[in-house]
Amino acid sequence: MDVVLLSRLQFAFTIGFHYIFPLLTIGMGVVMVYLEVQHLRTGDPLFETAARFWTRIFALNFAIGVATGIVMEFQFGTNWAVYSRFVGDVFGSALAAEGIFAFFLESGFLALLVFGWDRISPRMHVFATLMVALGSVFSSIWIVVANSWQQTPAGHHIVPVMRDGQQLIIDGTPVLRAEIVDFWALVFNPSTVQRLVHVWIGAFILGTFFVMSISAWYLLKGRHVEFAKKSFSGALLFATIASLAALASGHFQSKNVYHWQPAKLAAFEGHYESGPAAMSLFGVPDDSTETVRFNIAIPGGLSFLVHEDFSYPVVGLDRFRPEDRPPVLVSFASYHIMIGLGMTFIGLTLVASFLLWRSRLFTSRWLLWIFVFAVGGALIANELGWVAAEVGRQPWSVYPPLAWTADGDLVTGHSGRVEYDETLGLRTRDAVSPSIDRSQVMGSLIGFGFIYLGLLAVWLYVLDQKIRHGPDPVGPASRRDDGLLAAAARRADHTESLTGSEGSG
Amino acid sequence: MDLAVIWFLIEGALLIGYAILDGFDLGVGILHPFVPADDRERRIAINSIGPLWDGNEVWLVTFGGVLFAAFPGAYATVFSGFYTAFMLLLAALIFRAVSMEFRSKVQHHHWRRFWDWSFFGGSAVATFLFGVAVGNGMLGMPLDKAGNFTGVLLDQLSPYTLLVGLMTVALFAMHGGLFLYLKTEGDFQERLRDWMWRSWGIFLVTYMLTTIYTLVLVPRATANFEHWPVAAIVVVVNVLAVANIPRALHWGRPGQAFVSSCVVIASLVMLFGLALFPNLVTASNEAAHSVTVFSAASSPKTLGIMLIIALIGMPFVLAYTGIVYWTFRGKVRLDEHSY
Numbered sequence: 001m002d003v004v005l006l007s008r009l010q011f012a013f014t015i016g017f018h019y020i021f022p023l024l025t026i027g028m029g030v031v032m033v034y035l036e037v038q039h040l041r042t043g044d045p046l047f048e049t050a051a052r053f054w055t056r057i058f059a060l061n062f063a064i065g066v067a068t069g070i071v072m073e074f075q076f077g078t079n080w081a082v083y084s085r086f087v088g089d090v091f092g093s094a095l096a097a098e099g100i101f102a103f104f105l106e107s108g109f110l111a112l113l114v115f116g117w118d119r120i121s122p123r124m125h126v127f128a129t130l131m132v133a134l135g136s137v138f139s140s141i142w143i144v145v146a147n148s149w150q151q152t153p154a155g156h157h158i159v160p161v162m163r164d165g166q167q168l169i170i171d172g173t174p175v176l177r178a179e180i181v182d183f184w185a186l187v188f189n190p191s192t193v194q195r196l197v198h199v200w201i202g203a204f205i206l207g208t209f210f211v212m213s214i215s216a217w218y219l220l221k222g223r224h225v226e227f228a229k230k231s232f233s234g235a236l237l238f239a240t241i242a243s244l245a246a247l248a249s250g251h252f253q254s255k256n257v258y259h260w261q262p263a264k265l266a267a268f269e270g271h272y273e274s275g276p277a278a279m280s281l282f283g284v285p286d287d288s289t290e291t292v293r294f295n296i297a298i299p300g301g302l303s304f305l306v307h308e309d310f311s312y313p314v315v316g317l318d319r320f321r322p323e324d325r326p327p328v329l330v331s332f333a334s335y336h337i338m339i340g341l342g343m344t345f346i347g348l349t350l351v352a353s354f355l356l357w358r359s360r361l362f363t364s365r366w367l368l369w370i371f372v373f374a375v376g377g378a379l380i381a382n383e384l385g386w387v388a389a390e391v392g393r394q395p396w397s398v399y400p401p402l403a404w405t406a407d408g409d410l411v412t413g414h415s416g417r418v419e420y421d422e423t424l425g426l427r428t429r430d431a432v433s434p435s436i437d438r439s440q441v442m443g444s445l446i447g448f449g450f451i452y453l454g455l456l457a458v459w460l461y462v463l464d465q466k467i468r469h470g471p472d473p474v475g476p477a478s479r480r481d482d483g484l485l486a487a488a489a490r491r492a493d494h495t496e497s498l499t500g501s502e503g504s505g
Numbered sequence: 506m507d508l509a510v511i512w513f514l515i516e517g518a519l520l521i522g523y524a525i526l527d528g529f530d531l532g533v534g535i536l537h538p539f540v541p542a543d544d545r546e547r548r549i550a551i552n553s554i555g556p557l558w559d560g561n562e563v564w565l566v567t568f569g570g571v572l573f574a575a576f577p578g579a580y581a582t583v584f585s586g587f588y589t590a591f592m593l594l595l596a597a598l599i600f601r602a603v604s605m606e607f608r609s610k611v612q613h614h615h616w617r618r619f620w621d622w623s624f625f626g627g628s629a630v631a632t633f634l635f636g637v638a639v640g641n642g643m644l645g646m647p648l649d650k651a652g653n654f655t656g657v658l659l660d661q662l663s664p665y666t667l668l669v670g671l672m673t674v675a676l677f678a679m680h681g682g683l684f685l686y687l688k689t690e691g692d693f694q695e696r697l698r699d700w701m702w703r704s705w706g707i708f709l710v711t712y713m714l715t716t717i718y719t720l721v722l723v724p725r726a727t728a729n730f731e732h733w734p735v736a737a738i739v740v741v742v743n744v745l746a747v748a749n750i751p752r753a754l755h756w757g758r759p760g761q762a763f764v765s766s767c768v769v770i771a772s773l774v775m776l777f778g779l780a781l782f783p784n785l786v787t788a789s790n791e792a793a794h795s796v797t798v799f800s801a802a803s804s805p806k807t808l809g810i811m812l813i814i815a816l817i818g819m820p821f822v823l824a825y826t827g828i829v830y831w832t833f834r835g836k837v838r839l840d841e842h843s844y
Contacts, residue, residue: 060606066559067602071595073569077584078591081653084584088577089803093811096574099567100818107563108825111556112832119832163800170651177577179804433585435654444592451596455603462610 004429006441007079010448012390014071016383017452021065023382026140026200027207028058029133031235036126045473050231051129052117053471054211057463059114064459066107068452073099079441083397083431089179090156090186091146098142106135137200144199148192150398151389152260153178155185158424176423178398190260194253195389201246202385205345206378208239213375214467216368224470229362236356240349246342251305257392258306261399262315262410263324263418264392267331269302270295277302277314280336285328290317292332307408315410321417326394334387341381348374400425508809509802512575513785515815517778519571521771523564524635525680528770530554530561532681534601534628535674537621540685540700546693547621551605553688553837558605560829562598574811578652578801579785586646586654586786587638590661594634601627629674636673639777640666643723645787648794652786652801665718672711679704679750680770683763688837698754701762705750712747719780725787726780736779743772 001009032054039047073095076084084092109131112120116128149156161168161175168175180186212235218228258265270285270292271277279301283292300310307314317325348370355361362368393399400420403411413419533554541547573580584591600623608620644665647656682701686694719726730736746768753762781787785801788794802808 081581081585084581092574096570099570104822107560115556
């Protein structure tokens with residue numbers, strides 16, 4: 001394995017692990033704001049019990065998200081120095097904006113949210129929760145802006161790098177970089193909004209399935225039943241809406257991907273030969289024969305998806321030189337499994353909603369058991385969505401532009417294949433740091449492997465402890481409602497850990 | 506003023522903010538195995554920084570993000586050049602962060618001891634590596650024309666860089682000790698007094714050695730003082746602040762000692778900036794290969810956009826920081842919810 005492949009593996013591994021936590025933060029943030037607002041509105045202490053319980057788990061997730069997130073911030077520089085120099089002007093701005101607008105907001109109000117239950121007023125606490133949720137959403141905006149710019153670059157131009165008034169030339173090639181021309185065109189590049197919506201929906205699905213998983217377990221064990229019912233019903237409402245929305249958002253995204261990155265969509269669908277295209281439901285793409293084996297497909301399905309016409313010709317991988325094609329098998333598999341899981345979520349949530357309406361949900365133990373484990377599927381679907389998006393982007397780090405003719409065909413060269421202007425994009429294999437070697441990256445990859453597996457084990461262990469411990473009931477005479485003096489007396493001597501702890505001493 | 510210079514100053518301000526804020530919580534971690542006598546005191550120590558460390562670390566993340574955006578050339582050179590050191594730093598920061606979280610969750614002696622040592626190790630290694638990085642920044646490193654590091658890992662571990670690493674550990678231990686002194690009382694606070702003197706003493710020795718070593722070894726460290734003699738104020742302030750710490754401790758003014766320690770850190774970062782400017786990374790092999798504020802900067806348009814972002818964002822950042830520190834002011838008390 002070379003430095004490029006090792007660096008890609010390291011990036012995929014570290015981002016894949018990190019991604020669990022911000023997703024849970026975004027998804028659970030919405031649930032917690034809902035619970036706290038309900039408590040403020042109705043005064044029902046059960047909402048406060050629920051909010052306090054979820055806060056602890058939320059904070060545990062947040063801490064690991066912060067710890068693993070720092071790795072991401074620096075990894076562009078450590079492993080992808082050429083990329084960093086090429087895109088820093090554009091891509092770095094989005095990351096810096098994320099730090100200034102999102103991270104400070106999140107971390108500041110997180111302290112109030114977790115440690116401030118008895119130090120600030122209930123209204124201020126709801127506000128803090130809202131701000132943390134908002135911070136996590138801001139964070140996702142900037143990071144998706146940055147990633148979408150790699151996929152569908154806009155608002156920039158590529159210019160030679162100058163050094164002391166002269167073009168910088170290394171090994172006979174002028175060094176180029178991207179610079180911002182139009183900031184808002186960069187932010188709202190052609191794929192930002194659609195991808196962001198899809199990411200948010202994915203986060204809501206994971207967050208709500210996480211809440212439902214723990215609640216279903218309590219219901220099955222007959223513990224904290226009222227609390228679990230409230231949490232489950234609230235989460236189910238959001239989960240049902242989100243599952244349906246994911247399908248719609250995915251559909252519009254496919255059309256957009258086809259327009260800007262047709263090679264990517266062709267790889268998703270295993271569509272090798274241009275022409276009317278089927279939509280594969282199951283199969284194993286085989287590059288050597290350029291076919292999909294064991295294919296079960298809807299004839300004309302892909303044509304219908306991108307053109308609303310079952311016989312419309314769809315551009316296939318044959319329009320791209322072999323070195324310009326993404327790896328088909330990984331793209332195809334991740335894309336299809338994600339969609340399969342998404343369809344399953346729609347089915348599950350609709351059945352559960354129906355049973356809830358018929359007041360039979362909480363006695364349907366088989367379904368509750370499915371929900372205990374469905375959160376794993378939600379996580380896998382989210383991760384695979386990113387695998388599809390990023391592997392499908394290959395072999396480019398920054399996608400070069402391509403053009404369409406007026407009658408909806410790709411502009412190709414004499415060979416009948418797309419000829420990209422290489423100076424307008426950046427290949428992944430050219431983006432890696434020249435100053436690092438194989439053994440360094442191998443070492444850090446193994447190191448991250450051990451540390452993250454350890455973290456995962458400890459995280460699951462502590463999570464398990466928290467869940468077994470369950471929520472602590474808050475009496476109807478809530479401690480926060482007993483007047484200013486009592487609150488002030490308590491204020492000075494109260495500390496809570498980020499997640500609370502089992503006993504003292 | 507040139508936008509690139511403005512951004513150099515903003516990066517300096519972010520680094521000062523980071524070093525002062527995360528400096529004390531790293532310092533609390535460094536003192537962790539030595540000062541607290543039992544589990545209760547260890548919990549007091551950890552809870553003193555509990556609500557604060559996360560926000561403090563965001564200064565580092567923002568420093569990195571701004572370096573990427575404003576000086577992509579320097580970001581790429583530094584992070585890829587110090588690859589192994591940065592991977593160690595990341596591992597240290599991860600261990601530190603999760604130790605505080607995980608430690609309290611299980612009441613088992615060995616479990617707690619493990620996370621205690623991991624908290625100390627993460628804090629000490631991270632601090633030491635920050636110092637080593639600054640030392641290497643002072644010395645410079647071999648770079649090719651594109652700004653890529655061409656040396657080997659061992660180049661980065663010279664006696665000078667190790668010395669700066671040690672000085673940083675002593676400095677943050679002292680800074681953390683002063684902070685902890687303000688957050689504790691009674692017997693624990695009394696024992697901290699000795700550690701404040703001890704860490705101040707070690708800092709003083711390494712500080713003087715580093716100063717001498719720098720004056721001998723790094724001639725360009727003082728070159729900028731010829732252009733701006735007024736910068737000598739920083740040196741004077743730095744020395745006065747170092748000297749004021751024992752004075753304030755002697756007269757029983759720990760708050761003043763802590764502020765002095767903040768000033769020491771801020772002025773040391775300024776001296777580092779003065780030694781570097783206009784370079785961000787000095788090429789030790791060929792002066793023309795140095796990555797400078799001007800050669801590494803993003804386009805003026807981008808720097809301008811970023812300045813607007815910073816002007817909108819920074820007042821909010823200061824407001825959040827103020828609210829959090831105000832809410833969690835005062836001495837640490839433990840109850841069933843603490844770490």
